[in-house]
Amino acid sequence: MEETLRELERRALQELEQCEDSNQLEAWRLRFLGKKGQLTAVLRGMAKLSEDERPRIGRLANEIRDALEEARASRQDALKEEERRRRLESERLDVTVPGWRFTVGGLHPLTRIIEEIEEIFLGMGFEIHEGPEVELDYYNFEALNIPKDHPARDMQDTFYITEEILMRTHTSPMQARTLEKTCPSVPVKIIVPGRVYRRDEDDATHSHSFVQVEGLMVDRGVRMSDLKGVLTVFARGMFGEDRQIRLRPSYFPFTEPSAEVDVSCPLCDGAGCRVCKGSGWIEILGAGMVHPYVLEKAGYDPDEVSGFAFGLGVERTAMLKYGIDDIRHFYMNDLHFLRQFRRGL
Structure with a gap:
């Protein structure tokens, strides 16, 4: 049996040198050292040996197993080093090849506008709040003086998840949410940028999803003239220092009185052009004094405080601002369009 073990060791070492990768090495291990390997098969014959021979053959078998394991580990290290050398050789970089030209990105035009709006209102002491896009019917409508049977809901049809949960149609729900949290403290001065959803047809001027900025101010003695002053500062900060605004009577359920706000056309300076349809004015937003119902619903006394929203x-x-005639340009990811707004590049 000793000769058999020596022959097995010689043959195993010879075949080990022929292993060229890890798969062959694993196959070698199973063939010679596995539970069903050749060394185990030889050792099963130890039962036929005499009691004097068994300890000596057992020690020899263990020595051979250890030697083969050590040789396998050494061969494995050598194969890893060879694979690493070949990989480095194949992945060598040619430093003489011209490099790639990387294009520098920029902020999306809508992101730029949002940041400009935020900067203007932060300068007037407003805080920036955010609210959920998936909203409760109560905050989206009822807390804003729009009960379930109110016709104004037809103008703001949206995507319903359940009868009481929907995709918000405006950022105005944050009026109710904020006033509930701050009551009875004043002043409250916030703007709320965020995406809103309505079941509008997608065309050059409408989209089923768009971004809105809500504004709210509540304090003692807030008047309509304060609203006009704040919006004048905004219009001049956004469109130019010589802009003027005007307020036209309108209707919103959560403000009273309500107004549509126009800015003098920045393209023709109020003289009349194709963009302003010859009127010299362009509508930019809706606004009004916070309805007493909204204040009462949040816990405020409308006889003590007042406010405006827009x-x-x-x-x-x-x-x-940019003279764009189709809203869909903002969402088509056209690089020719977006590169125009890489300011300073």
Whole structure:
């Protein structure tokens, strides 16, 4: 049996040198050292040996197993080093090849407009709040004086998840949410940028999803003239220092009185052009004094405090500021269009 073990060791070492990769090495291990390997098969014959021979053959078998394991580990290290050398050789970089030209990105035009709006209102002491896009019917409608049978809901049909959960149609729900949390403290001065959803047809001026910025101010003695002053500062900061605004009577369920706000056309300076349809004015947002119902619903006393609110569309503002005639350009990911807004590049 000793000769058999020596022959097995010689043959195993010879075949080990022929292993060229890890798969062959694993096959070698199973063939010679595995539970069903050749060394185990030889050792099963130890039962036929005499009691004097068994300890000596057992020690020899263990020595051979250890030697083969050590040889396998050494061969494995050598194969890894060879594979590493071949990989480095095949992946060598040719430093003489011209490099890739990387294009530098920039902020999306809508992101730029949102940041400009935020900067203007932060300068007037407003805070920036955010709210959920998946909203409760209560905050989206009922807390804003729009009960379930109110006709104003037809103008803001949206995507319903359940009868009481929907995709918000405006950022105005944050009026109710914020006033509930702050009551009875004043002043409250916030703007709320965010995406809203309505079941509008997608065309050059409408989209089923767009970005809106809500504004709210509540304090003692807030008047309509304060609203006009704040919006004048905004219009001049966004469209130029010589802009003027005007307020036209309108209707919103959560403000009273309500107004549509126009800005003098920045393209023709109020003289009349194709963009402003010859009127010299362009509508930019809706606004009004916070309805007493909204204040009462949040816990405020409308005899003690008053406030104003406004909402503007970011896409509409960007279209006016940049002279863009189709809202869909903002969402088509056309690099020729977007590169125009890489300021300073």
